Amino acid sequence: MEKTLLKVNRERLLETIKISSSIGSSAHGGLHRLALSEADKNMRDIFVDWLKAEGLAVRIDDFGNIYGRRKGKKDNGPSVAIGSHLDTQPCGGKYDGILGVLTALEVIRVLNENDIETEYPVEIINFTNEEGARFAPPMLGSGGITGNFTKDFIYHIKDDEGISFEQALKDIGYMGDSENRLKNIKNFIELHIEQGPILHEQEKTIGVVQGIQGNDWYTVKVAGKTNHAGPTPMENRQDALVAASKMIVKVNEIANDIKGLKTTVGKMDVTPNVTNVIPGEVVFTIDIRHEDNELRSHAFERLKEQLSAIALISKVELTITTDWNSETTLFAPVVKDAVKEAVTELGYSSMELFSGPGHDAKYMAEVADTGMIFVPSVDGISHNEQELTLDDDIEKGANVLLYVVQKLAGTKK
Ligand SMILES: [Zn+2]
Structure with missing residues (x-):
């Protein structure tokens, strides 16, 4: 590391964000930039121009992920990858993952104008369809290159109008080659807004993200008798609804006993959902989150016992099915330590926390030493036009x- 700390160009960065905020802007100050839409295409085109202006080698892969590679001294060595996603929710915010891509671009600009040579190459990435708003599930671009979804699965997902992912990718001219997928990387670092209220409430500037909370989904079916x-x-x-209501209270109350459980x-x-008929069947969902996998499954086992007891007393039948189990992702110490060191050197306030939502970094953590940097969301508002980061x-x-x-890619002595 050099002694003098390099800093980004604030005005240039804010101007870049301003340009992004004008592409697909929505009525109330947010962005409506769904994956592979016309607005997404326009943003991609400008982004590619920006990458080329910095002299980066630009590639597009077969999921439409965009990469810009900056050479390192060991150009065959593994790269340090940075980025996130430029797509948004319908009438979403201007910051979300966009900050992760545009701050990454600013990093490249600073390295270039200071003639900084790194040991390892640095690659900037824009992942396709992180939001999953147009094509569900989310994180298809990062999930595709890490083998979490097959190409066939991704290509056949359709939006509400019946347009397939594959077709949409071709329509906007971003169908690239599988040869261009990201490979041989040592680190992935994603800057993102927190999307929750913790940093804002605690008046901290930087979140040193420890990982991504595990998340389980269940469907509960309560069968009684219609009459x-x-x-x-x-x-x-x-009465299936009375029984289900008591169960839902238990689902809520169990979080009082286990710190951090959500x-x-x-x-x-509700079936038949008629005013003068006793409900015969109720189906409801449970979403359970906690960073400790064991605690989370223990909480669910306890909950199952409590719901079974209610079912017995209420003379209803209970069936619980698992829809989704996602284990907690723990980020790499090498990245967490680098973020902590940065915060200390720069004199910023910070705290450690886990991410509630999923991010591209979740999949990238499977293939590289990965970490995230969170910045505060004012009032914790996100996926909303009012989303704000100062x-x-x-x-x-x-x-x-x-x-x-600089730390992970290694700057020239
Ligand atoms: Zn995001």
């Missing part, structure tokens, strides 16, 4: 990324 609301005495009922019932269907925090986050890249 007429008038003649059926209360003691004779097998439980959500976000969806419920200019000072953006600048500081970018400085941390710049430091971490």
Whole structure:
């Protein structure tokens, strides 16, 4: 490391973000830039121009992921990759993953104008369809190159209008070659907004992300007996909705006993859903999150016992099916340490935390030593036009990324 600390060009970075904010802008100050849409294409075109202007070798792979590679001294060696995604939710925010891509670009610009030669190459990435808003599930670009989804699966996913991922990719002119996929990388670093309220509430500037919380989804089916609301005495009922309601309270209350546990019932269907009929069947979902895999499954086992007891007393049948289990991702110490060192050297406030949502870094952690840098979301608002990260925090986050890249890619002595 050089003694004097390099810093990003705040005005240039904010101007770059301003240009991005004008592509696909929505009515109330946000962005509506769905993956592989016309707006996404326009953003990609400008982004590619920016990469080329910095002298980077640009590649597009068969998932439409965009890479710009900056040579290192050991050009055959593994690269340090930085980036995130430029797509947004419908009427989403201007910051989200966009900051991760545009701060990465600013890092490249600073390295270039200071003639910094790194030991290892640095690659900037824009991943396709991180949001999963147009093509579900999310994180298809990073999931594709890491083998979490097959090409066939991804290509056949259709949007609401029946347009396939493959077709949309061709339509906007970003169908690249599988040869161009990212390979041989040593690190991946993703800067992202927190999307939660913790940094803002704790008045910290930088989140040293420890990993991504594990997340399990279940479907609970409660079967009782449909009957007429008038003649059926209360003691004779097998009311699925009353039983389900007691269960949902338990789902909520278990989080009081286990620190950091988050439980959500976000969806419920009542059958027949008629005013004068006792509900015969209720189906609801449970979302459980905690960074400790063992604690999370232990919580679920306890919950299962409690729900079974309610089912027995309420004379209803209970069926629980697992929809999705995602283990906690732990980020690499080498990246977490570099972020901590950067924060200390730059004199910024920081705290360690886990990410609630998933990110491209989750898949990238399977193939490289990976980490994330969080910057605060004002009031924790995200996936919303009101999403806001302050200019000072953006600048500081970018400085941390710049430091971490120099540290991990190795600057010339
Ligand atoms: Zn994101």
